[in-house]
Amino acid sequence: MNYYVRRLLTLLLTVFFVVTLTFAAFRIIPGNPALTILGTEASDEQIALLEAKLGIDRPLPEQFADWLKGALALDFGQSLRFSEPVLKLIQDRFPVTISLSLLALAITVAAAVPLGIAAARSKGKVADMIISIGTQLGLAIPSFWMGIALILVFGLALRWFSVSTYVPWSESPYLALKSLLLPAIALAVPQIAIVVRYLRTTLLEQLNLDYVRTARSKGLKERSVLFQHVLRNALLPVITVVGINFGELLAGSLVVEQVFTLPGFGSLLITAIGNRDYPLVQGMVLLIAFIVVTVNFIVDLSYRVLDPKIRMK
Numbered sequence: 001m002n003y004y005v006r007r008l009l010t011l012l013l014t015v016f017f018v019v020t021l022t023f024a025a026f027r028i029i030p031g032n033p034a035l036t037i038l039g040t041e042a043s044d045e046q047i048a049l050l051e052a053k054l055g056i057d058r059p060l061p062e063q064f065a066d067w068l069k070g071a072l073a074l075d076f077g078q079s080l081r082f083s084e085p086v087l088k089l090i091q092d093r094f095p096v097t098i099s100l101s102l103l104a105l106a107i108t109v110a111a112a113v114p115l116g117i118a119a120a121r122s123k124g125k126v127a128d129m130i131i132s133i134g135t136q137l138g139l140a141i142p143s144f145w146m147g148i149a150l151i152l153v154f155g156l157a158l159r160w161f162s163v164s165t166y167v168p169w170s171e172s173p174y175l176a177l178k179s180l181l182l183p184a185i186a187l188a189v190p191q192i193a194i195v196v197r198y199l200r201t202t203l204l205e206q207l208n209l210d211y212v213r214t215a216r217s218k219g220l221k222e223r224s225v226l227f228q229h230v231l232r233n234a235l236l237p238v239i240t241v242v243g244i245n246f247g248e249l250l251a252g253s254l255v256v257e258q259v260f261t262l263p264g265f266g267s268l269l270i271t272a273i274g275n276r277d278y279p280l281v282q283g284m285v286l287l288i289a290f291i292v293v294t295v296n297f298i299v300d301l302s303y304r305v306l307d308p309k310i311r312m313k
Helices: 002-028 033-038 044-054 060-072 086-121 126-140 143-157 173-207 210-217 222-259 265-274 278-306 308-312
Strands: none
Touching (some): 002 278, 060 278, 222 265
């Protein structure tokens, strides 16, 4: 039980640190949200009145304490730019971003695991070389460039996908999946390359260990040795990579959304930063940080499920 308590405290402290850093950073960098809202021709008196109304003229510790107290009750305040509750704006955009990230993660795992196994089983052969070249290309091509290429080929040339229309899941799950598939592939390609290379390396390391030779000496078939023994041990470090890379998927989705004009967090965050919309930025950063550390928390817990030695410790 102590293990779970320690991990949970680490999760909460990490989120608190990220939110505190974000709060401090946006107060240090130049810019005044009141001036952004009123325009450069506003008088000093008008700016002072709006600052008082927005509450940004108070001492910083007081502002932070009030915001943190509201955040604990899921009240992130009012957006300065949109004059709407931050929570409502997040709820409207969050399904797009999280769906895109999860779909990209599913594509990454579904493609990388069989490719990594194939590369390890065919070490030094043609298949291994082809997969290695493919992973090199995947690492070299940025997600946004891959997105543009997918739009040109599958959206404009072949017309298999409508690349500028997003359909909510509530309207049609099939059309929603179709509208997210190309951006998810664009996001997943670099991650597939990383996981394939990592899985191939760990599989080859495991295949040279004593327990594999023992299993083979008992007459087990190579397929049984690979899938029943080696793969389970090799997946532990790979799970770590996938968990860490989920944060990259979430961050990358903000860029890819701009390429495919998806109504997710990407455009909302850019607008909020440009307008010094402190409550909106802080609410979005808090949510993103919480998701990333929660995924890593789940990854840590999965070790204790997959490896009995960790449970014993």
